[in-house]
Amino acid sequence: MNAPLTIVGASYAGLQIAASARELGYDGPIVMLGDEAHAPYQRPPLSKGLLSGKTAPGQLPLRAPSFYDEQRIELRLGCRVESLDIGQRSLGLADGSALRYGVLAITTGARARPLALPGADLAGVHALRTLDDALALIAATERAQRVAVIGGGFIGLEVAAALAERGIAVSVIEAQPRLLARSVPPLLSAYIAELHRTRGVELLCGRQVRELRGWQGRVCGVGLDDGTAIECDLVVAGIGVLPNTEWALQAGLPADAAGRIMVDTLGRTAASDVFAAGDCAAMPSPHAPQPDQPVCLESIQAANDGARAIASCLVGRPLPCGAVPWFWSDQHGVRLQMAGLPAADDEVVLRGRTADKGFSLFMLRAGRIAAVHSVNRPAEHLLARKLVAARAQVDAHSVADLSFDLARTLDP
Amino acid sequence: MSVIHFILKDGSTRTLQARHGASVMEIAVLGNVPGIAGECGGSCACATCHVYVADADVDRLAPPDDMETDMLSAVAAERLACSRLACQIAMSAELDGLTVRVPHTQS
Numbered sequence: 208m209n210a211p212l213t214i215v216g217a218s219y220a221g222l223q224i225a226a227s228a229r230e231l232g233y234d235g236p237i238v239m240l241g242d243e244a245h246a247p248y249q250r251p252p253l254s255k256g257l258l259s260g261k262t263a264p265g266q267l268p269l270r271a272p273s274f275y276d277e278q279r280i281e282l283r284l285g286c287r288v289e290s291l292d293i294g295q296r297s298l299g300l301a302d303g304s305a306l307r308y309g310v311l312a313i314t315t316g317a318r319a320r321p322l323a324l325p326g327a328d329l330a331g332v333h334a335l336r337t338l339d340d341a342l343a344l345i346a347a348t349e350r351a352q353r354v355a356v357i358g359g360g361f362i363g364l365e366v367a368a369a370l371a372e373r374g375i376a377v378s379v380i381e382a383q384p385r386l387l388a389r390s391v392p393p394l395l396s397a398y399i400a401e402l403h404r405t406r407g408v409e410l411l412c413g414r415q416v417r418e419l420r421g422w423q424g425r426v427c428g429v430g431l432d433d434g435t436a437i438e439c440d441l442v443v444a445g446i447g448v449l450p451n452t453e454w455a456l457q458a459g460l461p462a463d464a465a466g467r468i469m470v471d472t473l474g475r476t477a478a479s480d481v482f483a484a485g486d487c488a489a490m491p492s493p494h495a496p497q498p499d500q501p502v503c504l505e506s507i508q509a510a511n512d513g514a515r516a517i518a519s520c521l522v523g524r525p526l527p528c529g530a531v532p533w534f535w536s537d538q539h540g541v542r543l544q545m546a547g548l549p550a551a552d553d554e555v556v557l558r559g560r561t562a563d564k565g566f567s568l569f570m571l572r573a574g575r576i577a578a579v580h581s582v583n584r585p586a587e588h589l590l591a592r593k594l595v596a597a598r599a600q601v602d603a604h605s606v607a608d609l610s611f612d613l614a615r616t617l618d619p
Numbered sequence: 620m621s622v623i624h625f626i627l628k629d630g631s632t633r634t635l636q637a638r639h640g641a642s643v644m645e646i647a648v649l650g651n652v653p654g655i656a657g658e659c660g661g662s663c664a665c666a667t668c669h670v671y672v673a674d675a676d677v678d679r680l681a682p683p684d685d686m687e688t689d690m691l692s693a694v695a696a697e698r699l700a701c702s703r704l705a706c707q708i709a710m711s712a713e714l715d716g717l718t719v720r721v722p723h724t725q726s
């Protein structure tokens with residue numbers, strides 16, 4: 208019996224495993240299970256174009272429906288996996304049935320971390336992770352006038368920008384003293400904060416939400432730790448994610464402290480023929496400040512790269528991940544692009560001026576380019592990926608000098 | 620509906636129906652045209668939907684804006700005068716029969 212390659216999770220990582228496996232000549236049966244009702248779709252527009260009205264839901268599918276037939280990928284939607292038996296190579300599904308696999312790929316992603324606050328179950332409290340979340344949020348914003356966004360990370364800030372663009376009053380509450388504190392250096396946090404303020408978004412950093420206040424079952428305000436009360440008719444929480452891995456961890460797969468399945472740079476878990484990629488997995492990255500510590504980058508690129516590595520194993524030509532991590536965000540028409548992974552003690556060098564239309568921040572580690580954050584400098588970002596990959600050696604003075612051609616450092 | 624012709628890396632041509640308003644990148648990705656990645660989902664952020672527009676069609680397109688021009692300077696394959704990012708070309712009745720060639724690499 209030829210038991211199928213079974214992919215649990217039908218988003219970027221899952222789809223890319225199936226697509227890459229076929230591209231590389233994998234000929235066995237492929238089954239992909241997704242617990243949502245939708246075939247794999249693009250997620251970045253959910254907090255960007257879809258919310259601001261520039262993108263329609265019909266533009267979101269990642270592949271045409273015919274793709275799955277053409278590529279002999281059996282896509283089962285609305286199908287939730289609840290248990291795993293590694294010894295029996297078997298999955299237990301929510302409908303009570305069992306499914307045998309030959310090779311298992313876990314790409315179940317993550318879900319929005321729920322608010323653990325009094326009032327979190329009031330009507331009008333939203334999170335944003337899936338297309339259904341986005342459609343519910345869009346419907347709720349039709350009549351919203353004041354929105355409180357809890358969390359000043361990428362999702363929270365993109366939601367704030369998209370809603371402010373539509374003329375809705377938005378307050379962002381962030382527990383850290385600055386926006387995007389885990390992701391970008393203080394100079395960039397300050398730039399982003401200024402960007403939001405000039406577009407009318409109210410920012411409350413260094414404040415904790417104590418409670419959500421309701422009236423007749425609907426949220427009507429947010430109470431903060433300093434006693435401030437913010438009136439609102441809608442709350443959007445963007446406070447991070449929880450990996451969808453409980454069912455797999457019960458089977459004994461090793462995970463990091465956050466519950467993400469540990470994999471090597473080929474996407475292999477501790478169990479043979481069991482792989483994982485995307486937001487449910489943690490993988491060592493040669494570009495991380497601590498290269499041995501598995502990290503989860505929570506990005507499309509990481510999902511796709513992990514998936515390609517898994518596909519390469521399936522056809523017996525293993526090619527580990529090692530690409531430079533990159534990520535982007537759009538807020539108020541400003542394009543923010545990040546290459547590499549910064550560390551807290553990197554030397555931060557500004558190239559250009561923050562008052563200009565575009566600039567970049569270069570993070571130098573031991574005299575080499577470790578990460579670059581660019582604002583409205585897309586070509587510099589693409590060059591930055593090459594510079595980070597090459598760990599280009601350069602001094603701060605040259606980086607800051609706009610007349611210095613950084614590409615020169617690639618071929619010394 | 621218009622049609623668009625993609626010349627693939629192996630020299631063969633794939634012709635697809637093109638919904639007006641959709642970008643050439645969207646049409647290519649939905650139509651499973653190999654060699655056009657569109658990793659950023661069409662927000663002009665990744666330069667992985669680079670195409671060469673047929674000489675006869677170049678003048679039918681509005682010229683690239685600053686952002687696209689900037690990105691084109693960093694495409695993986697050779698940049699030619701007819702290089703464009705497929706995500707920035709919106710299909711319309713005027714572009715019926717557009718022919719674009721897929722470069723040998725996007726990354």
